Amino acid sequence: MADNQPLVSIIVPVRDGESSIAATLESAAGQTYGNTEIVVVDDGSRDGTRAIVEAWVARDPRVRLIAQTNRGVAAARNRAVEAARGELIAPLDADDLWDPTKIERQVRRMLEAGDGTGLVYCWWVSIDVDGALLDCSPRWRFEGPGADILLQVNYTGNASVPLYRRRDLERVGGYDVTLRERDGEGCEDLDLALKVAERSNVAVVPSWLVGYRRSHGNMSTRTDRMWRSYALALTNARTRREALSSASIRKSQHQFALYLAGVSFRSGAYAKAIRWGFPALRSRVALQVLPSVVSLCVRTLLKLNRPDARRITSGVHFSTWQMPQPLVPYDRIYHRRFKRLRGA
Numbered sequence: 001m002a003d004n005q006p007l008v009s010i011i012v013p014v015r016d017g018e019s020s021i022a023a024t025l026e027s028a029a030g031q032t033y034g035n036t037e038i039v040v041v042d043d044g045s046r047d048g049t050r051a052i053v054e055a056w057v058a059r060d061p062r063v064r065l066i067a068q069t070n071r072g073v074a075a076a077r078n079r080a081v082e083a084a085r086g087e088l089i090a091p092l093d094a095d096d097l098w099d100p101t102k103i104e105r106q107v108r109r110m111l112e113a114g115d116g117t118g119l120v121y122c123w124w125v126s127i128d129v130d131g132a133l134l135d136c137s138p139r140w141r142f143e144g145p146g147a148d149i150l151l152q153v154n155y156t157g158n159a160s161v162p163l164y165r166r167r168d169l170e171r172v173g174g175y176d177v178t179l180r181e182r183d184g185e186g187c188e189d190l191d192l193a194l195k196v197a198e199r200s201n202v203a204v205v206p207s208w209l210v211g212y213r214r215s216h217g218n219m220s221t222r223t224d225r226m227w228r229s230y231a232l233a234l235t236n237a238r239t240r241r242e243a244l245s246s247a248s249i250r251k252s253q254h255q256f257a258l259y260l261a262g263v264s265f266r267s268g269a270y271a272k273a274i275r276w277g278f279p280a281l282r283s284r285v286a287l288q289v290l291p292s293v294v295s296l297c298v299r300t301l302l303k304l305n306r307p308d309a310r311r312i313t314s315g316v317h318f319s320t321w322q323m324p325q326p327l328v329p330y331d332r333i334y335h336r337r338f339k340r341l342r343g344a
Contacts, residue, residue, distance in 0.1 A: 006087040006088050010028045010031075010092055011041070012039070014042055015070060016049060018048040027100075027314040029062065029063070030314055032100050039064050041080045064083070073175075073185065073188060087165070089163070096211060097127070097131070098211070099318055099319040105122070119202045121202065123206065125318065126212050128215075129213065132310070132312075134308070138334075142202070143202060145202075146202035148248065155204075176236065187229035188229075254285060255280075257279050289330075
């Protein structure tokens with residue numbers, strides 16, 4: 001990369017992550033983009049996480065470690081941003097993996113999109129604890145003013161996807177630590193993306209660059225808390241944007257309920273899946289999703305849904321793989337709605 005490329009600060013919050021943190025740091029350190037630093041905040045780990053990170057600090061001058069008592073993921077990320085020196089900020093959760101070209105391609109897109117763009121996202125794949133491919137994200141291609149769409153469907157996917165301009169994070173006050181204080185931890189990443197998208201444009205790198213790891217211990221599997229967290233993030237958005245229509249809010253609620261139904265279904269909590277899916281049945285999107293859900297249920301019953309033989313590990317260029325269709329093709333379902341919201 002050219003000498004004038006901006007510094008990217010990769011921020012990694014971690015708590016009790018000894019089983020995955022080494023692979024995650026290897027993924028961050030192995031990026032093809034050369035001008036990076038890695039700021040790890042150990043949020044009160046009780047296992048061997050700190051020793052693993054300290055070993056990385058000793059051998060890679062780009063890695064720094066900050067230790068704090070347990071204050072939650074939002075506080076850990078904010079602490080990392082405060083300590084970061086980069087013009088651009090790339091969050092990375094401590095059990096996720098990146099394609100080696102992720103940062104290089106997102107920085108290029110950020111610079112191409114111009115100063116008015118504060119968030120660049122990409123596509124992601126879901127993997128199991130062993131790195132086996134489970135599903136791939138919809139092929140979102142939305143760019144420009146992004147808040148209205150993001151409220152209705154989370155095209156940023158998860159915390160390890162976006163690349164932000166540091167100045168935009170500072171303008172919106174960073175991650176909201178009060179979600180944890182209000183027993184609503186979980187949607188801090190969506191809340192932040194909404195705040196940034198309300199004030200700047202978004203852009204996309206149309207390629208799968210993030211391996212999002214699913215496990216039974218993931219915060220996203222605690223569906224009741226995730227709903228509380230989402231409700232708080234939605235309340236925050238309504239406070240900032242009094243002109244939000246009741247129809248937009250309703251569509252947002254339906255989509256998030258469908259998301260939680262999917263989370264419950266994948267974890268085998270079928271009663272919960274029905275409970276979360278039922279409130280959304282009156283929405284048009286639920287009817288469009290229904291054929292995919294029926295197919296998924298049949299395949300699950302016949303035990304046809306098996307992990308892909310391909311495995312994502314640090315250093316693997318999975319963005320070059322031919323990916324299957326997502327289990328629920330939200331990109332096709334939302335295509336017409338996207339065009340309406342963009343005024344096309």
